[in-house]
Amino acid sequence: MKLTPLLASILLLCAPIAHAQKSAAPKTEATYPPALPEGRQIVTDSAPEFLQSIGPLSAGVTIAQTPPSIDFLYYPGQDYPGNPWSVWGNGSAIEGKYFSAIGDHHAPAGNAFVFEYDTATRKLRRLMETRSLLALPEGHYAPGKIHSRVDLGSDGWLYFSTHRGSTRVTTDQYHYLGDWILRCNPATGASEVVLHAPVPKHCIPTSILDPERLIFYGGTAPGSGGDEEGIQFFACDVRAKRLLYSGGNGPARCIALAKSTGRVYFTPNKGEGLVRFDPAKPAAPEHIDAAIDMRAASAETKAGVIYAVSNGQSGKDAELYAFHTGTEKVEPLGLAAVASQQYITSLEADPTGRFLYYVPGAHGGADRDGTAIVQFDTQTRRRKVIAFLHPYYEAHYGCALKGTYSVALDPAGDKLYITWNANRASRNWDTCALTVIHIPESERAGQ
Numbered sequence: 001m002k003l004t005p006l007l008a009s010i011l012l013l014c015a016p017i018a019h020a021q022k023s024a025a026p027k028t029e030a031t032y033p034p035a036l037p038e039g040r041q042i043v044t045d046s047a048p049e050f051l052q053s054i055g056p057l058s059a060g061v062t063i064a065q066t067p068p069s070i071d072f073l074y075y076p077g078q079d080y081p082g083n084p085w086s087v088w089g090n091g092s093a094i095e096g097k098y099f100s101a102i103g104d105h106h107a108p109a110g111n112a113f114v115f116e117y118d119t120a121t122r123k124l125r126r127l128m129e130t131r132s133l134l135a136l137p138e139g140h141y142a143p144g145k146i147h148s149r150v151d152l153g154s155d156g157w158l159y160f161s162t163h164r165g166s167t168r169v170t171t172d173q174y175h176y177l178g179d180w181i182l183r184c185n186p187a188t189g190a191s192e193v194v195l196h197a198p199v200p201k202h203c204i205p206t207s208i209l210d211p212e213r214l215i216f217y218g219g220t221a222p223g224s225g226g227d228e229e230g231i232q233f234f235a236c237d238v239r240a241k242r243l244l245y246s247g248g249n250g251p252a253r254c255i256a257l258a259k260s261t262g263r264v265y266f267t268p269n270k271g272e273g274l275v276r277f278d279p280a281k282p283a284a285p286e287h288i289d290a291a292i293d294m295r296a297a298s299a300e301t302k303a304g305v306i307y308a309v310s311n312g313q314s315g316k317d318a319e320l321y322a323f324h325t326g327t328e329k330v331e332p333l334g335l336a337a338v339a340s341q342q343y344i345t346s347l348e349a350d351p352t353g354r355f356l357y358y359v360p361g362a363h364g365g366a367d368r369d370g371t372a373i374v375q376f377d378t379q380t381r382r383r384k385v386i387a388f389l390h391p392y393y394e395a396h397y398g399c400a401l402k403g404t405y406s407v408a409l410d411p412a413g414d415k416l417y418i419t420w421n422a423n424r425a426s427r428n429w430d431t432c433a434l435t436v437i438h439i440p441e442s443e444r445a446g447q
Contacts, residue, residue: 030425032081034074034433036397042073042122043397050387053339054370057385061338064375064386064443071436072393075102075419076124077113082106083165084429087419088147088205090346093408096120098417099127099158099186100406101146102432107166108174110144114158116186117434119415124434128184128191130162141174148207153214157183159194159238161204161218170203170223178223179203181216181236194241199232208255210262214239215279217264219251231269235279245282253345256297256306258325265306265323267294276328290330292321296345300325301353307333307378309358312342320356320376334381336360339369346407348416354378355444357416359404364421364428366390366403373416373437386443389435399424399433414439 036043050067057063078085082104091100096119103112114128136142144165151159162179170176178197181204184190198204199220206219220232233250236243251266258265265274268285274292275285295311295318304325312318320333336344341361348357356376359366366372370388377384394400399422406419416437421429 030081030423030430033076033079034399034424034431036072036074042071044069044071045392045396046070047392049392050389052370053385053388054391055339057339058335058337058383061383061385064384064440066440066442068387068440068443069438070387070389071122071434071438072397073122073124073434075113075115075432075434077126078431080104081430083144084421085432086145086421086429087432088145088163088405089160090149091406091408091417091419092149092151093410093415093417094152095411097186098408098410098434098436099150099152100408100417100419100434101150101160102419103143103145103165105144105165107144107164108139108141108169110142110165112143112146112162114146114150114160114184117417117436119410119436127158127186127189128182130182133182133191133193134180139174141169141176143179143203147203147205148218149209151207151209151211153183153209153211153238155214155239156187157185159183159207159209159216161207161216163203163205163221164223170201172224176201176223181218181238183238194238195236195243198234198236198243199246202232206251206253206255208257208264209238210257210259210264210279212259213262213279215244215262217255217257217277219253219255219266233266233277233285235277235282244279245277247284254294254296256294256308256323257300258304258306259300260304260325263325265290265294267292274323288328290323290328292323292330295343296347296358297323298347298349298356301349302351303353305349305353307347307349307356309336309344309347312337312344312360316342318342318344318360322378333376333378336374336376336383338372338374338383338385341365341369345405348407348409350409350413350444351411352413355413357407357409359407359418362403362405364402367394367400371401373418375439375443384443386439387437399431401433401435402429413444414441
């Protein structure tokens, strides 16, 4: 049969899908704990399928030439069904270690965990469990999520905060007073409460730590109410364990830190643009002349730039920006999406500030674009997919990677850690998994 150009294009587009369907493991009921074939704890793959798109890409988007090597493993401790098992907060990478958190999303008696992944041993080690640390009486609210960042301070402690598993349990019925700022020490194994209920009867889904000044910045979500309603913003001196500031109209989901100045920036829940908080003058945040609806932000680069992505929800395009901390001016960089998915909740810049990394489709839906791992070149402003993880992992290991809230880049710029909300059966998510993407040097060179 002679192929017309149109038919040939259709067959080429469908080829990776057909391959996946042919080799896909049959769907079964999810079992716990999740397991890899032959009792393996970790698998490593590098395959041509990583460079095959399952559908059309946006104009100007390219695909890498060399597939990465990828390590894949499940988080331990998922010994029972979650509601669902999920990752909601951004982890951090420091010198071959990746710190992250997952939770069971149960309510009112939930549980959440902090882990360390060591690239030398290629193992996950549990550092902290909220249920054991808090040791609350039966019938009392216990957090089912760590929705904040997990950040390492200059004092050697990891700092993070807790969040509810359900909006219906942060009430007096379950003795709810507010959520916790917690910390744990990877070197000693110690864990402790920094502060309980910094904003009374509020959860703490948003945070960032100033690691040098040891100030923990948080954005809250109201529970059953209290003296202060609506999303709040607060600053806590974790060394002294005391509040520096607390006030209204806080950040819904993202706070950006300029380490060079100590100032933080966020888009207030009710309003537009950015506001600035300066811990040297701990007063109400003030508006600056910067129009970003900021959903995720990178760390400040050596050049004094924070990269940010706008909130690509409700039919909006996700747009990338460079925020220059010295002048507090915004530079538009272009669109972030590579196909249909817009929502991006984690953004990482490499040590040079040349490349950004992210995954569109955070809250589920990443697989509709092939679970694309995106590299954005800040000089050429080009988007490149360095790997498509779907349908490869579903086909070979029965696990579909649906989305993530945690992408972290090793300080060397060569390893990208991603914690996934994933599913193995009919539910949307039923497990959390980790991939470590070893980015080929050729794909990190200036082009």
